[in-house]
Amino acid sequence: MTEIIPAEGIFGLLWVLIALPAVGALILLFGGRRTNSWGPYLGVLTVVGSAILGVLMLLAMMEQPAEQRTVVQNVYDWVFVGSFQASFALQLDQLSMVFVLLITIVGALIHIYSLGYMSHDPDRRKFFGYLNLFVAAMLILVLANNYLLLYVGWEGVGLASYLLIGFWQQKPTAAAAAKKAFIINRVGDVGLSLAIMLIFVTFGSITFQDVFGQASEASEGTLTAIGLLLLLAAAGKSAQFPLQAWLLDAMEGPTPVSALIHAATMVTAGVYLIARSNAIYDAAAWAATAVVVVGLITIFMGAIIGSAKDDIKKSLAGSTMSQIGYMVFAAGLGPIGYVFAIFHLLTHGVFKAGLFLGAGSVMHGMNDNVNMRRYGALKGVMVITFITFMAGYLAIIGIPPFSGFWSKDEIIHAAFERNWVIGAAAILAAGITGFYMTRMIAMTFFGKKRWEDDAHPHESPAVMTIPLIILAIGSTFLGMALLFWGNIEEWLEPVVGYESVPTPLPTSFYIGVTLVVVIIGAIIGWVMYARKEVPVEAPRGNVLTRAARQDLYGDAVNDVLIVQPTYRTADVLTTFDTKAVDGFVNWTGTFVGDLARRLRRSQSGFARSYALSMVGGALIVALALILVRL
Amino acid sequence: MNPANYVMLSALLFSIGAIGVLVRRNAIIVFMSVELMLNAANLAFVAFARMNGNLDGQVVAFFVMVVAAAEVVVGLAIIVTIFRTRRSASIDEPNLLKY
Numbered sequence: 141m142t143e144i145i146p147a148e149g150i151f152g153l154l155w156v157l158i159a160l161p162a163v164g165a166l167i168l169l170f171g172g173r174r175t176n177s178w179g180p181y182l183g184v185l186t187v188v189g190s191a192i193l194g195v196l197m198l199l200a201m202m203e204q205p206a207e208q209r210t211v212v213q214n215v216y217d218w219v220f221v222g223s224f225q226a227s228f229a230l231q232l233d234q235l236s237m238v239f240v241l242l243i244t245i246v247g248a249l250i251h252i253y254s255l256g257y258m259s260h261d262p263d264r265r266k267f268f269g270y271l272n273l274f275v276a277a278m279l280i281l282v283l284a285n286n287y288l289l290l291y292v293g294w295e296g297v298g299l300a301s302y303l304l305i306g307f308w309q310q311k312p313t314a315a316a317a318a319k320k321a322f323i324i325n326r327v328g329d330v331g332l333s334l335a336i337m338l339i340f341v342t343f344g345s346i347t348f349q350d351v352f353g354q355a356s357e358a359s360e361g362t363l364t365a366i367g368l369l370l371l372l373a374a375a376g377k378s379a380q381f382p383l384q385a386w387l388l389d390a391m392e393g394p395t396p397v398s399a400l401i402h403a404a405t406m407v408t409a410g411v412y413l414i415a416r417s418n419a420i421y422d423a424a425a426w427a428a429t430a431v432v433v434v435g436l437i438t439i440f441m442g443a444i445i446g447s448a449k450d451d452i453k454k455s456l457a458g459s460t461m462s463q464i465g466y467m468v469f470a471a472g473l474g475p476i477g478y479v480f481a482i483f484h485l486l487t488h489g490v491f492k493a494g495l496f497l498g499a500g501s502v503m504h505g506m507n508d509n510v511n512m513r514r515y516g517a518l519k520g521v522m523v524i525t526f527i528t529f530m531a532g533y534l535a536i537i538g539i540p541p542f543s544g545f546w547s548k549d550e551i552i553h554a555a556f557e558r559n560w561v562i563g564a565a566a567i568l569a570a571g572i573t574g575f576y577m578t579r580m581i582a583m584t585f586f587g588k589k590r591w592e593d594d595a596h597p598h599e600s601p602a603v604m605t606i607p608l609i610i611l612a613i614g615s616t617f618l619g620m621a622l623l624f625w626g627n628i629e630e631w632l633e634p635v636v637g638y639e640s641v642p643t644p645l646p647t648s649f650y651i652g653v654t655l656v657v658v659i660i661g662a663i664i665g666w667v668m669y670a671r672k673e674v675p676v677e678a679p680r681g682n683v684l685t686r687a688a689r690q691d692l693y694g695d696a697v698n699d700v701l702i703v704q705p706t707y708r709t710a711d712v713l714t715t716f717d718t719k720a721v722d723g724f725v726n727w728t729g730t731f732v733g734d735l736a737r738r739l740r741r742s743q744s745g746f747a748r749s750y751a752l753s754m755v756g757g758a759l760i761v762a763l764a765l766i767l768v769r770l
Numbered sequence: 771m772n773p774a775n776y777v778m779l780s781a782l783l784f785s786i787g788a789i790g791v792l793v794r795r796n797a798i799i800v801f802m803s804v805e806l807m808l809n810a811a812n813l814a815f816v817a818f819a820r821m822n823g824n825l826d827g828q829v830v831a832f833f834v835m836v837v838a839a840a841e842v843v844v845g846l847a848i849i850v851t852i853f854r855t856r857r858s859a860s861i862d863e864p865n866l867l868k869y
Contacts, residue, residue, distance in 0.1 A: 740869040741869060743868050743869045744865070744868055744869075745865030745866065745867055745868030745869075746862055746865055747861050747862075747864075747865075748791070748792060748795075748800075748861060748862065751791050751792055752792055755788055755792065
């Protein structure tokens with residue numbers, strides 16, 4: 141059991157990590173037009189400051205022995221009601237540490253890139269304000285030491301995601317995509333809030349330390365319920381089946397947003413949640429199996445969608461779904477997989493951010509056209525973008541020694557340790573990855589020019605290419621660095637646990653098979669899209685292609701299963717409300733009104749008729765008294 | 771003399787007053803009928819006081835007389851004012867206050 145040590149020294153500045161971007165967001169969003177000129181630079185500086193602080197904390201943490209690396213800082217007592225106690229307390233351990241570094245460093249690079257990418261946008265101050273808000277919320281999410289504070293960060297990143305997808309809200313498609321992302325995320329959030337309630341009822345506490353300490357004492361049924369609710373939450377945030385439909389539309393946002401939020405950080409929050417709650421999944425085998433199934437389905441859905449889209453960002457989004465599917469899948473494998481889920485998350489965060497920013501650089505040079513059928517032969521025009529994109533490409537398909545190779549290979553190996561069927565499925569999906577990524581680079585950088593007449597492609601400015609170069613270096617070396625120099629298994633083991641099960645065949649066999657399958661996929665992609673002419677108009681394609689272009693009918697299914705029944709129920713309820721409820725109320729009103737209109741006639745204005753009614757009344761009263769007496 | 775006779779006389783006077791209020795149109799006559807009803811009530815009070823052998827009814831009769839005097843002052847003033855504007859003392863004509 142790891143001991144918890146209070147925050148001292150550099151760790152006393154834990155709150156500053158969050159406060160820097162939060163203050164940046166406050167100044168930019170409430171400062172108004174006064175901050176227009178220097179606001180974006182302030183936004184970049186706050187995140188760079190957090191990144192530097194994060195690196196210093198990493199160095200300080202590495203000096204501590206492994207069991208003394210969990211630091212908790214109680215910022216203030218937040219909700220204290222009876223036995224329900226939730227502090228605004230931050231916990232920095234090995235798992236949060238790698239997330240802090242990913243968020244702040246990749247975040248800082250994307251902030252810098254955005255200086256160039258958004259330089260012509262009139263609202264760029266607002267854009268940087270939202271990005272800072274996102275970084276602050278994401279840091280709260282990964283630094284929380286209890287589920288309620290995690291929920292705050294969880295909702296915060298959801299809000300930032302909504303604001304940034306709909307950043308160009310003058311476009312109806314962007315506004316609709318933002319709403320869609322928000323609403324589908326809400327479904328997952330309900331799962332998380334129910335999970336938190338169930339955790340509190342079961343364990344009487346919501347801090348990680350207490351919950352995981354007692355996890356083995358709770359009944360398996362309860363733990364399975366908690367696990368499935370957390371999986372629902374993760375599926376919403378990480379765009380996993382069946383809540384995957386929002387991610388492809390989320391590409392309506394500016395490209396740096398797609399890179400930071402919808403590829404590198406926010407969508408991996410679900411993986412963080414599962415890995416963080418490892419004690420619960422370890423004790424609930426059914427919930428863990430559900431995680432594996434959801435991950436596996438999403439790996440294939442994402443890969444198939446990625447293979448058919450002509451929009452470069454949507455193709456990358458499909459790829460993101462698929463790669464996060466790998467992480468969720470690995471997290472579901474249990475202690476043999478958590479470490480590699482996080483490992484793949486880190487390498488993916490870097491190379492996918494690089495790929496998205498590369499795509500943004502291409503779009504920047506092509507008048508914001510996203511249709512890959514209108515690209516082609518860009519390798520000579522955008523040399524830096526091309527080379528950095530190739531680094532990301534080799535990393536994602538998993539060619540040694542690029543970073544994706546190490547992490548994906550470990551996941552496939554872990555899958556074989558559990559069961560050869562899911563291992564084979566993971567290898568097949570790796571082959572599809574090779575196909576769609578090769579298709580993407582072949583259509584974008586190779587082949588013949590298919591440019592629009594007014595397109596004048598050019599290399600992006602240095603402020604955009606330098607982050608690309610840094611991310612490309614990361615895509616190349618991060619895998620090796622984490623595995624051999626950083627010892628990622630040993631580093632994460634105290635938090636998420638790690639065990640290795642021997643496999644029937646030697647490791648090199650699986651590596652070999654995976655590589656062969658990936659290369660076959662890549663060759664098919666190359667033959668289909670680089671050797672042959674790519675038509676400017678998309679051909680009709682086979683059944684699978686057409687289904688994939690429709691996001692595998694995800695929207696249609698949601699429409700039939702949820703949207704239309706909701707509309708119909710609403711119609712019935714509206715009819716009931718207007719006819720029955722309103723009808724009765726209105727009838728009562730009309731009845732009283734009619735009655736009053738008739739009774740009013742008795743006010744005739746003749747004094748003698750009033751006198752007569754008085755006499756009549758008196759007689760009736762007298763008669764009644766007499767009758768009662770008798 | 772039998773006290774019941776006083777009560778019967780009182781009832782007779784009250785009925786005459788009530789019918790007078792209902793059937794006559796002249797406001798002065800209606801007013802006099804109202805006074806008749808009040809005095810019929812006074813008579814009944816006094817008769818009952820005598821029958822019960824205490825002064826309660828007598829006291830109430832004095833109250834009624836005071837109230838009737840005040841009422842006559844106000845009522846006659848109203849009738850005179852209406853007569854001045856409409857040149858009529860009919861009780862049916864001022865019927866503006868209605869539905």
